[in-house]
Amino acid sequence: xxxxxxxxxxxxxxxxAGIRSEPTIAKLVDTSTxxxxxxxxxxxxxxxxxxxxxxxxxxxxxxxxxMTSNVWNxxxxxxxxxxxxxxxxxxxxxxxxxxxxxCLIACPAPGAIVQxxxxxxxxxxxxxxxxxxCMTGCPFNVPKFAEKTRRVYKCTMCVDRxxxxxxxxxxxxxxxxxxxxxxxxxxxxxxxxxxxxxxENGFPQAAVYDPPGVGGTSVVTVLAFxxxxxxxxxxxxxxxPRAVLFWKGALKGIGNLAIAGGVLAAAVHFxxxxxxxxxx
Amino acid sequence: MTPYRFSERIMHAVAAVSFVYLLLTGLAFWxxxxxxxxxxLGGGFLTRAVHPWVGVVLAVAVTWMFVTWSGVMRIxxxxxxxxxxxxxxxxxxxxxxxxxxxxxxxxxxxxxxxxGSTLALLVSGLVLWLPHYVPRSLAPLxxxxxxxxxxxxxxxxxxxxxHVYMGVAVVPGGLKAILHGGTTTxxxxxxx
Ligand code: SF4
Numbered sequence: 508x509x510x511x512x513x514x515x516x517x518x519x520x521x522x523x524a525g526i527r528s529e530p531t532i533a534k535l536v537d538t539s540t541x542x543x544x545x546x547x548x549x550x551x552x553x554x555x556x557x558x559x560x561x562x563x564x565x566x567x568x569x570x571x572x573x574m575t576s577n578v579w580n581x582x583x584x585x586x587x588x589x590x591x592x593x594x595x596x597x598x599x600x601x602x603x604x605x606x607x608x609x610c611l612i613a614c615p616a617p618g619a620i621v622q623x624x625x626x627x628x629x630x631x632x633x634x635x636x637x638x639x640x641c642m643t644g645c646p647f648n649v650p651k652f653a654e655k656t657r658r659v660y661k662c663t664m665c666v667d668r669x670x671x672x673x674x675x676x677x678x679x680x681x682x683x684x685x686x687x688x689x690x691x692x693x694x695x696x697x698x699x700x701x702x703x704x705x706x707e708n709g710f711p712q713a714a715v716y717d718p719p720g721v722g723g724t725s726v727v728t729v730l731a732f733x734x735x736x737x738x739x740x741x742x743x744x745x746x747x748p749r750a751v752l753f754w755k756g757a758l759k760g761i762g763n764l765a766i767a768g769g770v771l772a773a774a775v776h777f778x779x780x781x782x783x784x785x786x787x
Numbered sequence: 788m789t790p791y792r793f794s795e796r797i798m799h800a801v802a803a804v805s806f807v808y809l810l811l812t813g814l815a816f817w818x819x820x821x822x823x824x825x826x827x828l829g830g831g832f833l834t835r836a837v838h839p840w841v842g843v844v845l846a847v848a849v850t851w852m853f854v855t856w857s858g859v860m861r862i863x864x865x866x867x868x869x870x871x872x873x874x875x876x877x878x879x880x881x882x883x884x885x886x887x888x889x890x891x892x893x894x895x896x897x898x899x900x901x902x903g904s905t906l907a908l909l910v911s912g913l914v915l916w917l918p919h920y921v922p923r924s925l926a927p928l929x930x931x932x933x934x935x936x937x938x939x940x941x942x943x944x945x946x947x948x949x950h951v952y953m954g955v956a957v958v959p960g961g962l963k964a965i966l967h968g969g970t971t972t973x974x975x976x977x978x979x
Contacts (some may be wrong), residue, residue: 519819615816616831619882638816639918643929652919657836750930754937759818764939769945773952780879785959 511757514671516622517570517630518614523621526649531606531626534664534675537701537729538739539710540685541597543568543582547556547677547686551580554665554676576653579662583740598728599677599686602649602662604628606722609747610661612755614646626691626725627664636661646721646745664725693770694727701729790968794854795855799965802848805841808948812838813940839916849905856898859889866892879957893953907939926933 513525517547548570552559560578563571567583580601587594608628611620618634620641630641630650637657641650650659665675674678675687675716687697698715714733732738791799812834815825825834868885869876869892875883876893890898914921916934921929954961 510901518823604793615822617819617822632825634831636825636835638835638915643926643933646869648923648926654919657832673880684900702889745815750934754933758934758937762937763818765941766944773956774946776877777956778954780877781808783879783881783957 512768513624514606514621515624516611517618518620519617520612521529521547522732525624527624529624531691531725532664532669532689533626533694534678535687535694535727535729535741536599536700537685537687537698538596538598539701539705539713539729539731540683541582541599542683542685543584543595544682545582546682547599548578548582550579550676550680552578554668555579555663563766568595568597570646574649574651576660576715577657579660585740587732587738594731594734598741599726600649600740601677601726602664603721604662604725605646605665606724607647607747607769608639609644609719609721609751610650611644613640613751614638615640617704623666625669627669628725629663629664629666630659630661632656632658632660640751644747644751646742654757663704671771691723691725691727698727698729702733703733707728717742718742718745720744745767791964796965796968798848798851798855802845802852803849805845806840806943806947809838809845810944815932817937817940831915839912842912842916846905846909852898855904856890857902860895860898862892862895863888865905866895893949896946897946897950900942904943904946905940907935908943911939 513527513529514635515525517523533636546700548648551557553616557577557579560571560575565572567584567586568582570581574581583598583600585598604626605628605777606626608620608622610630611622611628614620615638615672616634616636618631619636620628620630635658637652637659639650641659642648643650654658663679665743668675677686678686685693689697690759695715698717701750702713702715708786710731710766712734713729713731715731716728716733716736728739728741730736730739730741808828811824812828814821815828815831815834816838817825824832825831828834829837847932855882865885865887869887871882872893875881914929915936918929954965
């Protein structure tokens with residue numbers, strides 16, 4: 508499904524001319540059926556040939572505090588103990604593959620970040636210059652800088668597997684079908700079905716997390732406490748930082764006009780008044 | 788034209804060369820339309836690595852200038868009088884301008900704009916240099932740094948355009964003085 512070589516957006520470049528219409532794909536993460544087994548973490552390391560990273564004992568069921576340039580998939584764990592009762596909340600932290608990717612918008616290097624027609628946002632390290640602007644543009648704190656190569660890395664949605672009709676490695680490994688993969692429409696349907704079940708089973712706040720602030724994401728998450736995504740470490744209403752949009756939008760236009768205006772003014776002045784006379 | 792001491796010319800040259808490099812490479816990162824400048828200067832990856840270090844060189848040169856000149860650059864009542872009749876200066880009616888000391892109000896403003904902007908560029912540049920050391924909790928700092936760096940850079944570009952235009956095209960002997968010291972008409976003022 509969904510060959511991935513149809514590029515629609517390239518960082519620091521005009522819109523790409525991908526013309527084939529392809530369905531948007533998505534990964535469904537049903538946090539309510541995640542058992543925290545970390546099979547997806549292992550599968551990700553293995554498929555992507557990522558070197559092992561030393562785990563950190565945090566006193567919880569979480570492998571380490573944050574993703575790294577070698578760890579693109581981290582099951583976050585938080586304990587939730589309030590009036591709602593006692594819950595262990597698991598959440599799959601990875602690139603969300605935003606429809607409006609802040610990383611790509613912020614990137615100054617042509618070709619370093621691409622967005623495929625199927626929704627996958629991918630980093631091309633060969634064109635990456637290591638400036639780190641994507642880290643500022645991403646509302647989910649996903650891209651990670653590697654000191655060793657001075658470039659930035661993140662989940663590729665197994666673009667190399669998806670391109671040949673396979674599902675991402677993490678989905679393949681998940682033993683509870685908490686992870687599913689398909690067209691975004693199908694995943695949203697499955698997510699909504701699951702939310703209905705949760706609502707009937709004592710989680711009236713259950714909801715699908717597909718934040719509109721970034722145009723929706725290709726990682727669709729079912730949250731039992733959908734009214735409080737922060738419990739899972741997710742931003743409640745993520746948007747591409749306004750500073751980044753202003754910088755790449757209005758400020759760039761104003762700045763370019765001002766520079767051109769300055770040069771023009773000097774030229775006009777020279778033609779009108781010219782060189783000063785030598786002091787006598 | 789005031790003659791410039793050898794040390795003044797050296798520090799100006801260091802500032803000028805580093806500024807032009809930073810200007811060109813900064814523009815390459817500012818807009819994709821000028822990214823080819825980075826390609827010409829060794830590629831985006833190298834340019835990204837070198838730009839901050841050259842920024843440090845500029846900061847050192849500007850600090851040197853500050854130590855050397857901040858005294859004579861103080862804005863005085865004379866300067867305020869000069870500013871009021873600046874229209875004449877722009878129209879090259881220099882005979883209607885009040886007398887000035889070593890630097891006129893325009894040169895002094897250039898000095899202060901460049902000094903202030905360089906400080907802003909240095910501080911914001913440090914954040915942009917090592918974004919991965921700025922923790923997520925301080926993410927707004929990275930956003931502010933992006934805007935501050937762009938705004939301060941635009942300010943210096945404006946000042947730079949006026950400065951280069953005046954020095955090269957408008958003021959006779961200006962370029963010669965900063966490159967070689969005194970002017971042919973002014974040996975006596977001497978090389979201090
Ligand atoms: S989650 Fe971050 S890195 Fe992934 S597409 Fe969105 S902005 Fe880019």
